[in-house]
Amino acid sequence: MxxxxxxxxxxxxxxxxxxxxxxxxHGYGIADFVHATTHGVLEVEDGALYRSxxxxxxxGWLESEWGISEQGRRARFYRLTSAxxxxxxxxERDWRRYAEAVAKVFASETEAS
Amino acid sequence: MKRxxxxxxxxxxxxxxxxxxxxxLEEHYRATVALLxxxxxxxxxxxxxxHRRFGDEQSYRAELEGLARRRARRRRLRRVLTVxxxxxxSALREVRRNPGPSIGVxxxxxxxxxxxxxxxxxxxxxxxxxxxxxxxPSQVRRLHQTVRYGTNPPGTxxxxxxxxxxxxxxxxxxxxxxxxxxxxxxxxxxxEDAVRVRVAxxxxxxxxxxxxxxxxxxxxxxxxxxxxAVPVAVLGHALWTSRFGRDQSVIGRTVRLAxxxxxxxxxxxxxxxxxxxxxxxxxxxxxxxxxxxxGANWEENPNILAFKILVRLPERVDGAAWTARMESVLxxxxxxKDPPGELLALAASSxxxxxxxxxxxMVSVSRWLAGVSLLVLLVxxxxxxxxxxxxxxxxxxxxxxxxALGAGAGVLRLExxxxxxxxxxxxxxxxxxxxxxxGRLLEALFLEGMELPTSPDMGRLLAYTGSIAxxxxxxxxxxxxxxxxxxxxRPVLEKGARVVGGGGRVRxxxxxxxxxxxxxLLVGAGLFVGSFRSALDVDIGFDYERLLVVRLEQxxxxxxxxxxxxDDVAQRLTSLxxxxxxxxxxxxxxxxxxxxxGGLPGEEDLD
Numbered sequence: 001m002x003x004x005x006x007x008x009x010x011x012x013x014x015x016x017x018x019x020x021x022x023x024x025x026h027g028y029g030i031a032d033f034v035h036a037t038t039h040g041v042l043e044v045e046d047g048a049l050y051r052s053x054x055x056x057x058x059x060g061w062l063e064s065e066w067g068i069s070e071q072g073r074r075a076r077f078y079r080l081t082s083a084x085x086x087x088x089x090x091x092e093r094d095w096r097r098y099a100e101a102v103a104k105v106f107a108s109e110t111e112a113s
Numbered sequence: 114m115k116r117x118x119x120x121x122x123x124x125x126x127x128x129x130x131x132x133x134x135x136x137x138l139e140e141h142y143r144a145t146v147a148l149l150x151x152x153x154x155x156x157x158x159x160x161x162x163x164h165r166r167f168g169d170e171q172s173y174r175a176e177l178e179g180l181a182r183r184r185a186r187r188r189r190l191r192r193v194l195t196v197x198x199x200x201x202x203s204a205l206r207e208v209r210r211n212p213g214p215s216i217g218v219x220x221x222x223x224x225x226x227x228x229x230x231x232x233x234x235x236x237x238x239x240x241x242x243x244x245x246x247x248x249x250p251s252q253v254r255r256l257h258q259t260v261r262y263g264t265n266p267p268g269t270x271x272x273x274x275x276x277x278x279x280x281x282x283x284x285x286x287x288x289x290x291x292x293x294x295x296x297x298x299x300x301x302x303x304x305e306d307a308v309r310v311r312v313a314x315x316x317x318x319x320x321x322x323x324x325x326x327x328x329x330x331x332x333x334x335x336x337x338x339x340x341x342a343v344p345v346a347v348l349g350h351a352l353w354t355s356r357f358g359r360d361q362s363v364i365g366r367t368v369r370l371a372x373x374x375x376x377x378x379x380x381x382x383x384x385x386x387x388x389x390x391x392x393x394x395x396x397x398x399x400x401x402x403x404x405x406x407x408g409a410n411w412e413e414n415p416n417i418l419a420f421k422i423l424v425r426l427p428e429r430v431d432g433a434a435w436t437a438r439m440e441s442v443l444x445x446x447x448x449x450k451d452p453p454g455e456l457l458a459l460a461a462s463s464x465x466x467x468x469x470x471x472x473x474x475m476v477s478v479s480r481w482l483a484g485v486s487l488l489v490l491l492v493x494x495x496x497x498x499x500x501x502x503x504x505x506x507x508x509x510x511x512x513x514x515x516x517a518l519g520a521g522a523g524v525l526r527l528e529x530x531x532x533x534x535x536x537x538x539x540x541x542x543x544x545x546x547x548x549x550x551x552g553r554l555l556e557a558l559f560l561e562g563m564e565l566p567t568s569p570d571m572g573r574l575l576a577y578t579g580s581i582a583x584x585x586x587x588x589x590x591x592x593x594x595x596x597x598x599x600x601x602x603r604p605v606l607e608k609g610a611r612v613v614g615g616g617g618r619v620r621x622x623x624x625x626x627x628x629x630x631x632x633x634l635l636v637g638a639g640l641f642v643g644s645f646r647s648a649l650d651v652d653i654g655f656d657y658e659r660l661l662v663v664r665l666e667q668x669x670x671x672x673x674x675x676x677x678x679x680d681d682v683a684q685r686l687t688s689l690x691x692x693x694x695x696x697x698x699x700x701x702x703x704x705x706x707x708x709x710x711g712g713l714p715g716e717e718d719l720d
Binding site: 026028046051 | 133136137138140144145148167168170184
């Protein structure tokens with residue numbers, strides 16, 4: 001298996017919002033979901049994950065409440081607010097434009113060579 | 114630790130926020146370590162790996178705790194706003210349900226707040242407000258000097274020589290300096306149309322320094338101040354109204370002042386009666402008249418202590434430092450042996466009439482008035498608090514029921530305070546009317562003929578009345594609020610239980626306070642009336658009843674000696690059957706005195 005990639009700066013918020021768009025999750029669950037969905041290619045740094053969660057909660061994109069995890073432990077669950085859903089749409093749109101632009105550049109390099 | 118009801122300490126919130134972050138991260142560590150151990154890692158290696166994945170843990174933790182604290186503060190603010198809004202809604206419902214007692218409390222508070230507003234309206238006009246229409250009045254200062262001349266005791270005066278004015282102007286510090294001559298009432302017009310007016314003879318920088326715009330025509334120009342220029346005058350709005358009926362064609366007409374005629378060139382705006390007391394009716398250039406009165410050398414004459422000085426400082430100049438420097442400039446400019454004497458101190462005060470080293474007797478009168486009005490407010494608040502307590506006793510069962518249903522003590526207290534605030538604000542609205550009418554009544558009864566320098570400022574009056582209303586709501590609402598949810602509610606709610614008032618002692622104490630304060634006011638009023646009668650009975654050394662003072666002016670250009678005029682008039686007056694006697698004098702007691710300093714042998718032993 002190849003080494004995991006570090007996340008590009010500015011992409012973590014989008015990944016977290018997308019992950020939480022399915023259902024409320026706790027921090028560990030989010031990190032596990034990203035790791036599993038990308039087959040280990042993307043690894044979220046734990047400290048950065050919680051910083052992102054708290055920052056987005058302060059901005060009103062997420063809200064949280066304490067609940068019981070799958071392991072029967074007390075855990076803090078995050079879910080999207082309506083402002084968070086709007087933010088997710090904007091993140092998705094921006095990311096697609098960014099990825100298409102980068103792809104175009106790489107494609108042009110291939111043709112030139 | 115005993116907690117203050119209804120108040121959550123911020124230290125608790127801080128601890129709760131930190132605990133949330135700690136618990137969340139700890140759970141994350143535990144779950145990740147468990148996963149790694151399940152994948153075959155040793156416990157120790159798994160812990161090390163978790164810490165590695167977390168990165169700079171201290172920094173993250175501090176940031177997360179900070180964010181959590183901010184969220185907790187926002188939640189608390191939202192909660193307070195929600196609870197407050199609900200408390201106000203509930204208080205409004207209560208006011209609507211019991212309009213009679215509510216209106217009673219509002220009226221009682223209106224009296225207390227209104228008396229304070231009326232007194233403030235007068236004090237504000239007399240002492241606190243700078244004159245209207247002056248540009249940026251906070252930068253303008255009046256100068257005062259404390260001087261000692263010869264063996265006389267030191268005295269603080271607002272008058273300077275013009276030599277002082279010139280010395281300040283050439284001191285090399287950026288500031289605009291204007292001077293106005295001390296004024297006495299003078300005669301405007303002649304014959305039956307003659308009226309007494311106050312004239313301000315101002316130098317060329319005085320009016321530009323104030324920046325007062327004209328309502329009509331123009332202000333005094335630099336050329337008007339030159340010797341030989343056509344004599345001109347600017348009218349005050351009050352004189353323009355009373356003398357000329359606001360006739361726009363007054364510009365270009367002449368007015369006769371004593372023995373000289375002046376062409377009217379402008380009218381100053383309404384409410385502006387000068388920057389300094391006394392109120393002024395007419396402004397004319399100083400320089401030509403000063404030359405006529407004192408001769409060509411008047412600017413350098415150290416004996417003419419007859420000018421008030423205004424200074425406009427640029428914003429960047431430190432007023433205290435400027436004054437200190439000017440003090441040394443003036444000290445070096447004079448000798449203690451000559452008039453105006455040795456300068457002991459120079460002081461600068463604002464244009465507010467109540468400021469300065471010698472603000473006058475009105476300051477102490479105002480303090481007494483403010484004290485009396487505060488006592489009236491306290492009486493009203495004690496009365497209103499008593500009514501609130503009585504109402505609270507009647508609604509004790511309803512309050513107990515709400516408490517039993519879960520309403521917190523803090524919420525019930527907040528509702529009481531909201532109710533008192535609503536009624537105090539209602540009383541405040543009524544009191545503004547009372548303040549305006551009461552202020553006029555005060556002025557008519559006690560301040561008749563007194564020069565009130567400015568029009569009442571409604572904005573300041575509203576701000577003051579609002580502040581007093583909030584203070585009144587706290588004074589009358591605090592005790593009922595603290596007593597509202599007291600004690601166990603079960604006995605009150607039990608079937609058939611007799612609701613017995615529990616606030617008897619407090620209410621009796623409040624009645625005692627009211628009676629005590631009323632007695633204080635009555636005794637004070639009695640003493641005031643007694644002092645007033647005594648003041649009226651003081652023998653001032655002459656009988657001023659049926660005494661007429663006449664000031665004589667000659668026709669312009671008359672060659673007749675003044676002494677001949679005075680003798681002639683005195684003789685003709687004495688021949689009138691209505692006149693028992695007449696005399697000529699250079700001064701009138703308490704108005705204008707001429708005198709020379711002197712000494713008596715052994716006077717130093719009199720102390």
